[in-house]
Amino acid sequence: MKDPQYYIQGVLDKDMRVLSKAITLIESSRSDHKVLSRQVIDSLIPYSGKAVRLGITGVPGAGKSTFIESLGMFLSEQGLKVAVLAVDPSSSRSHGSIMADKTRMERLSIEPNAFIRPSPSGGSLGGVASKTRESMIACEAAGFDVLIVETVGVGQSETTVASMVDFFLVLMISGAGDEIQGIKKGVLELADGVAVNKADGDNIEKAKQTRKEYESALHLRMPETRTWSAPVMICSALKMTGIDTIWETVLDHRKKFTDTGELEEKRKKQSVAWMKELFEDGVKEWFYNKNDAKKRLKKLRREVENGSISPTSAAGELLKVLED
C-alpha cells in the first residue's frame, strides 16, 4: 500500500498512470483504502473545480458513444484535455462493463489528451455516483479541462448525473411517434440542452422536425432560471456536424452562469447535497444494521401491505429500535 503523498503528487504532476491508480483506490471497497482515499481526495480538492463538467444521457440508439467520441476528438484537437467518466450502477467488472468501454471509442482511447474510465463496478447508484464524483475531483486536479460524465438509461441515474455536472445534455434521435417515447419521465426536465443526433443524409429534415417538437415540449415547462432556456440543437456525430455549435452552447451557458454567480452557487449546492446524501445514507444504513431493525421492517411492511396497521404506527414501532 502506497503513501497518500504518492497519489497526491502523481496526480498533480499529471501522471496518467498514477491518476488511474488513484481512481482504483477511490473505487476500492476495502476500509483501509477508503481511509487513504479520503486523505487523497481532501488534499486534491483545492486543485479541483476548474473543468467544464458536462453530463450526457441519451435514448437507446441515440449514438451516445459515437457522440462522446466525436465531441472528445473535437475538443482534443483544440488542445483541450478531456476525461470521460461514467455512472452505471448496473455494470460489474466480472460481467463485463459495457459503459465507457475503451473499445467503443477507438479513436478517442488512443488520443493522448483524452482519458476514458469505465463506470465503477457494482454497488448502489449512490455508491457508484459518489465514486464518480471523487474521480472527477482527481481528474480536475490532474489538469483536465473537460469532464464528460455519461449515464446509462437505468433507474435514477440521469437525476444523479445531472446533480454532479454544470450542463446536462440529452441526446435524442428523430423517429416516428413511438420511438420518441423511449425518453423516460422527467429526463427532459433535467436538460440544459437537447441535441437531436444522426441529422445526416436523408435524415436531416426529420431531425429538424424533431427539433421543433422538442422545442414545443420544452417550451411547456418553466425555465430553470431566468438566465437560461434549454435550446434544442441538431448534430451528426458520425459526420462531425453540429458538434461545434453544441460546444459553443455549453461555453455560452458557462459564461452566463459564471457571470451571474449561479455556477458557483449550483456547485456549492451540489456539494452540500452530496454531503447530506452521504450522511443520510450512512445514518439509514447504521439504523438498518442496528439490532433487528431489518427483521422488524420486513414484518411491519407486510402488516402495512395487509392494511392491519397504519404506516404511522408502523414507523413508530420501527423507531423504537432507537431506544434500545
Place this chain on the structure above:
Amino acid sequence: MKDPQYYIQGVLDKDMRVLSKAITLIESSRSDHKVLSRQVIDSLIPYSGKAVRLGITGVPGAGKSTFIESLGMFLSEQGLKVAVLAVDPSSSRSHGSIMADKTRMERLSIEPNAFIRPSPSGGSLGGVASKTRESMIACEAAGFDVLIVETVGVGQSETTVASMVDFFLVLMISGAGDEIQGIKKGVLELADGVAVNKADGDNIEKAKQTRKEYESALHLRMPETRTWSAPVMICSALKMTGIDTIWETVLDHRKKFTDTGELEEKRKKQSVAWMKELFEDGVKEWFYNKNDAKKRLKKLRREVENGSISPTSAAGELLKVLED
C-alpha cells in the same frame, strides 16, 4: 380528553361532528393526542380504502376552487358523498388558511353530502401530508365515496399529493405562450389526466388548441403503464361542461387499474413508501437532535462550501456522532 372508542364509533356512525373532531385530533401536535390518534387510525384502517382518491393541482388562475366545487356538486347530485381535503404546507391557521376555505366553495359547503376540510396548519410538507393521509383514512371510514385532495402549487406538494391518490389531475388553462409556462417542472409527468379549464364562450377554440399542445407534450414522455395513457380534456367549471367526461375518465382509469391489479399494487406501494418516509424522517430527526450534530453539520457545511473538505469526509465526520 375522550376515549378512542368515542372517535372510532362516531366516525363509523358517519357522525360528521365526530369526524371533524377526529381530524382535529389527527392534526394535533400534543404527544398524548398523537398516541390517541394512532389508536383511532389503526382501528379505522380496516374500514378504509373504498373511496376514489382524486388529487388535483392547477396552474395559478386555472380556477381550481370553482372546478372542485363544480365536480363536488356534480358528484353530490348523483348521491355520492364527497370529502375535499388539502395539502398546503404554507398555510397556518393564525395567518388565515386560504386553502379549501369553505367560503371559496359556497354551494358545496352547504351540501349535506359534502365535507370540506382546510389544510392542516403549519409544519413541514411531510408532516402536513401525513396528517392529510390520516384524515383520508378517517373520511373513508366515515363512508365518503370520493376524496378530493387539492394541492397548492408550492414546492414539492404536487409530488406528495400524487403519492397519496389513485388519479392525479392537472388543471390548465389556455393562454398565449408565457402564461402556459406557469406549470412547474415535472408536474405534467405526474398527471394521470390533464383538463384545460375555462373552455367556454370565445375561449373554446383556444382551449382546443391548448389541448392539442398538451397532447403532443404528453406524447413525448413514456407512459406510466401499458394500461393507461394520460388524456387531455377540456371543460368549463363555470358552465359545468366537460365535468362528466372527466369523472368518466377517472372511473375508467379506476376500472382498468382494478382489473389489472395495479390499483391495489399502487396503494400498497404508497403505504409502504409512506411508512418508510415517516421512519426515515424519524431517524434523521433523532440524529440531528443527538449530541451536537446540528452544530457539527453547520460547520461542515461551511467547509464543504469553501471547498476545504470533501463531501465524503464531511459526511464521515458527521457520522462519528453515532459512535458517541
